[in-house]
Amino acid sequence: xxxxxxxxxxxxxxxxxxxxxxxxxxxxxxxxxxxxxxxxxxxxxxxxxxxxxxxxxxxxxxxxxxxxxxxxxxxxxxxxxxxxxxxxxxxxxxxxxxxxxxxxxxxxxxxxxxxxxxxxxxxxxxxxxxxxxxxxxxxxxxxxxxxxxxxxxxxxxxxxxxxxxxxxxxxxxxxxxxxxxxxxxxxxxxxxxxxxxxxxxxxxxxxxxxxxxxxxxxxxxxxxxxxxxxxxxxxxxxxxxxxxxxxxxxxxxxxxxxxxxxxxxxxxxxxxxxxxxxxxxxxxxxxxxxxxxxxxxxxxxxxxxxxxxxxxxxxxxxxxxxxxxxxxxxxxxxxxxxxxxxxxxxxxxxxxxxxxxxxxxxxxxxxxxxxxxxxxxxxxxxxxx
Amino acid sequence: xxxxxxxxxxxxxxxxxxxxxxxxxxxxxxxxxxxxxxxxxxxxxxxxxxxxxxxxxxxxxxxxxxxxxxxxxxxxxxxxxxxxxxxxxxxxxxxxxxxxxxxxxxxxxxxxxxxxxxxxxxxxxxxxxxxxxxxxxxxxxxxxxxxxxxxxxxxxxxxxxxxxxxxxxxxxxxxxxxxxxxxxxxxxxxxxxxxxxxxxxxxxxxxxxxxxxxxxxxxxxxxxxxxxxxxxxxx
Ligand SMILES: Nc1ncnc2c1ncn2[C@@H]1O[C@H](COP(=O)(O)OP(=O)(O)OP(=O)(O)O)[C@@H](O)[C@H]1O
Ligand SMILES: [Mg+2]
Numbered sequence: 001x002x003x004x005x006x007x008x009x010x011x012x013x014x015x016x017x018x019x020x021x022x023x024x025x026x027x028x029x030x031x032x033x034x035x036x037x038x039x040x041x042x043x044x045x046x047x048x049x050x051x052x053x054x055x056x057x058x059x060x061x062x063x064x065x066x067x068x069x070x071x072x073x074x075x076x077x078x079x080x081x082x083x084x085x086x087x088x089x090x091x092x093x094x095x096x097x098x099x100x101x102x103x104x105x106x107x108x109x110x111x112x113x114x115x116x117x118x119x120x121x122x123x124x125x126x127x128x129x130x131x132x133x134x135x136x137x138x139x140x141x142x143x144x145x146x147x148x149x150x151x152x153x154x155x156x157x158x159x160x161x162x163x164x165x166x167x168x169x170x171x172x173x174x175x176x177x178x179x180x181x182x183x184x185x186x187x188x189x190x191x192x193x194x195x196x197x198x199x200x201x202x203x204x205x206x207x208x209x210x211x212x213x214x215x216x217x218x219x220x221x222x223x224x225x226x227x228x229x230x231x232x233x234x235x236x237x238x239x240x241x242x243x244x245x246x247x248x249x250x251x252x253x254x255x256x257x258x259x260x261x262x263x264x265x266x267x268x269x270x271x272x273x274x275x276x277x278x279x280x281x282x283x284x285x286x287x288x289x290x291x292x293x294x295x296x297x298x299x300x301x302x303x304x305x306x307x308x309x310x311x312x313x314x315x316x317x318x319x320x321x322x323x324x325x326x327x328x329x330x331x332x333x334x335x336x337x338x339x340x341x342x343x344x345x346x347x348x349x350x351x352x353x354x355x356x357x358x359x360x361x362x363x364x365x366x367x368x369x370x371x372x373x374x375x376x377x378x379x380x381x382x383x384x385x
Numbered sequence: 386x387x388x389x390x391x392x393x394x395x396x397x398x399x400x401x402x403x404x405x406x407x408x409x410x411x412x413x414x415x416x417x418x419x420x421x422x423x424x425x426x427x428x429x430x431x432x433x434x435x436x437x438x439x440x441x442x443x444x445x446x447x448x449x450x451x452x453x454x455x456x457x458x459x460x461x462x463x464x465x466x467x468x469x470x471x472x473x474x475x476x477x478x479x480x481x482x483x484x485x486x487x488x489x490x491x492x493x494x495x496x497x498x499x500x501x502x503x504x505x506x507x508x509x510x511x512x513x514x515x516x517x518x519x520x521x522x523x524x525x526x527x528x529x530x531x532x533x534x535x536x537x538x539x540x541x542x543x544x545x546x547x548x549x550x551x552x553x554x555x556x557x558x559x560x561x562x563x564x565x566x567x568x569x570x571x572x573x574x575x576x577x578x579x580x581x582x583x584x585x586x587x588x589x590x591x592x593x594x595x596x597x598x599x600x601x602x603x604x605x606x607x608x609x610x611x612x613x614x615x616x617x618x619x620x
Binding site: 002003005006009010012013285286289290291292293294295296297298299377378379382 | 442448474476480489490495500
């Protein structure tokens, strides 16, 4: 520890050079961390959120068209179906349009079956309370934490698509595996249907839960065929279908991200080797003086390595810190536009890998110049003046 | 006071050193014999290229001879491996260079403290010793100054403090006044004289300035790799 002052001051010898290389390191580590975290987030979203036996039935001509609620009768008649929940994106905000989060009008009974994975952790009493209160709502834990909401609070929700602004009483707070699923509010479908005249007997979509995932292709074909020649044609889409294309795309993104990561690592290693070589070379005489004084070659090697490792540790920590800051900003600012970004976090595993990579870069790029510098004989070093 | 009865601190017999340029052997020192008694103050003189620095480096244990006996401060340097030699230097030799060779990023205090970092001394003990050494060279008021904030004479005095802080038996100096003006040179040489006379340090100084050499008690002349007789200086 008594050498830390020497190591630190030696590193700060040429401040400009040190800050340049530090900046390069910070940016590289930042880039690697963000890219790898992005990949990890996409991975976890595509791995976790698919309940294989759920699909959505919506209007064939787009999400802004409505289907008759009566279609639900046919859906419920199908032998493979366990439950059906009407669902409508409400698109309201709380107090300020910037306070955006997902909010839906959903069937207040069947939704607990259909979304048993993404709306979980509520007691039976809470569920009953919610189902009893037509102006009740339930909110995800993250959302509740964000606004400091408690059960019993009344939330005014200002509509943007629909000309109503209901005041909803929180009857329960639920949990989900993904942050994006917890960042959601649900209220009674009946409230929307009864207070918005043009929604009478209409719904944006039906979420359908079947007994097994194998039922899906057959069932969705049957449904779409059944309504094929009616005025409101349907389109049945599985969550899986969406995620399958997503995962395929992910394969390519993954390859690109790993490629970029490797390229950045190689580039930063070369740059660091160059910088450290130059820094050590300038100190040839000084190193010889230290050794004349009794510093052994391995001690000097240790000091030089210490400099390199201090530099990359600093660069790595700042890079990762910057990345987690940017992740937070992405989550909070862009998370409302791109749902999956709400789950964008630096996983501990990613942080560890990136820190390990940085240290490896530091080790490799310092040890070579350090060995060269300490191999030189003392006498040669003293003559180098 | 006649010190030549004491055991020699430097004992050299038939010492030789050659450099190799590819396969070509370039002999620099040939069959040298030299004894320096403990407490001696020797000036090593001779024309440029005669091998003064080479001999000093061998005695100080930063270079290896090609052959011969080399015993310094009670150790046979030929028998020490590189790490043992490094720790031997730390305990036994203080270096003073022509260009001071202070570490520019460290202040005077930190420069002087450097050799002590290799010892088991505590921080407080180190501080005590550093201050003692800097007091001896009259630079207690310059503790926090960096080398670039010091004059050449002051820098060399910091270097002297650094050389003596670990209390080594032997001080070696290669042209210590080569970069100094006459006034500062005299001051530095007088300081070395004091270290020799009052603190009993054995000193070997390389110089081709006869005036500087007169601060020593003995003068040795090196000519084309061969030592001339040792001359006692009359003061
Ligand atoms: N690494 C080396 N390789 C080859 N020859 C060398 C090497 N180092 C020193 N020499 C030669 O050894 C001889 C003695 O050099 P040395 O530096 O000891 O001389 P010196 O007496 O100190 O000279 P000066 O007064 O100029 O400092 C010179 O001829 C020099 O060229
Ligand atoms: Mg010389």
